[in-house]
Amino acid sequence: MSTLNQTHDPKLESWVASANSVDSEYPIQNLPFAIFRRANEQEKYRGGVAIGDQVVDLAAVASSNVLGTGLAEELAACCEEKLNRFMAMGHGSWSKLRHALSAALAKGSAEEAQLTECLIPQAEVEYDLPARIGDYTDFYTSINHATNIGKLFRPDNPLLPNYQWVPIGYHGRSSSIDVSGQSFRRPKGQLKAPDADQPVLGACKRLDYELEVGIYIGDGNELGDTIAIDEAENHVFGLCLFNDWSARDIQAWEYQPLGPFLAKNFASTVSPWIVTMEALAPFRSAWSRPSEHPQPLPYLDSEQHRTSGGVDMNLEVLIETATMRAEGLSPSSVAKSNFVDSYWSVAQMVTHHSINGCNLVAGDFFGSGTQSGDSLDKVGSLMESSQGGKEPVTLNNGEQRVFLEDGDSVILRGYCEREGYRRIGFGEAVGTVLPAN
Secondary structure, eight states, X not given: OOOOOGGGOTTOOBSSGGGGSTTOSSOTTTOOEEEEEETTSOOOOEEEEEETTEEEEHHHHHHHTTTOSTTHHHHHHHTSSSSHHHHHTOHHHHHHHHXXXXXXXXXXXXXXXXXXXXXXXXXXXXXEOSSOOOOEEEEOOOHHHHHHHHHHHOTTOOSXXXXXXXXXXXXXXXXXXXXXXXXXXXXXXXXXXXXXXXXEEEEOSSEEOOEEEEEEEOXXXXXXXXXXXXXXXXXXXXXXXXXXXXXXXXXXXXXTTTOOSTTTSSOEEEOSOBEETTTTGGGEEOOOOOTTSOOOOGGXXXXXXXXXXXXXOEEEEEEEOHHHHHHTOOOEEEEEEEGGGOSSOHHHHXXXXXXXXXXXXXXXXXXXXXXXXXXXXXXXXXXXXTTTTTSOEEOTTSOEESSOOTTOEEEEEEEEOOTTSOOEEEXXXXXXXXXXX
């Protein structure tokens, strides 16, 4: 687990002036990674790091030798079109490059003049997926979400008996995960009304978003090996925002007995920037389980994990309708929650995933599952806020939604803040619903 060091110093400022603004998503204390290129040009995608409103072009850094020769291997890996090889190098390499960039971007650094030539305004770039996602597992870590959904289908028994014992997850479809800005067609599938004798093929009528945290695996484990709870975060490169779009009506008919299939594999959206676990060190929180609940089995528990296994990460969902865009209106905030309320932690997800000897690989991706708080203004899906489509949600321009309509864009935002430290942001994950084919 990453600990506090000089890169987290709240007094540290950058010679990139925009990074010193109090409302900057990307102060020098953040330094998240992405894959980018200049927009509308036929450049190769490569690695970059955010600082203020700029991107540090890591290919240009490598070519200029501004950081010396000690990081040649790490920078060479960041010149590739995906970050997988860099992610596989492990925590030592990630931290070494981050520390070097922090020192070079700090006010008064000797590298300022040379490194200035390696900056590109974020307004001039476009992004790609940061990694080749070989495997994607979606977890179900919010007990509030699990209970809310369970009440809609099993009012007398909303929480299944295994939920408090095991981090529940399913293997999803990695090929349909795309970066923020994604537009996708409303999915079609089999639909069956409660009073119908048989299903029909049709376009989804109950399209939903899911407010999740995305988790990128760094270096993995060998097939047959397991990852101990106190070592788990050394295998996590970082976190992002994640929208796992869901077709609730398709899901209701198909999910038994094997779980989600076409209801979940048509689109998922990630934010471009990966915030490293080291950058999150100031925002760690205690992890606990209510005393009246079953306590985790020993392989999912430790003193270190109890002390700092949580991540205090603010999350928000906004909806922008086609009418709002046409009229120049701001998107409507519909929910705010916090990852600290997750019933299962990042480390527990990693450890449980490997406990049977499953080999994780650099670039593997976990979804946290929908993150919901304890009230309707904190829930991470329309299925919950509309109570299964029964209670419309009123947006700030008077429009109402029970589920998403064609032309709607959903915007996820996230940030961490704590007194005595610089606020750091995760950017946005934006996706737009197009009509069905």
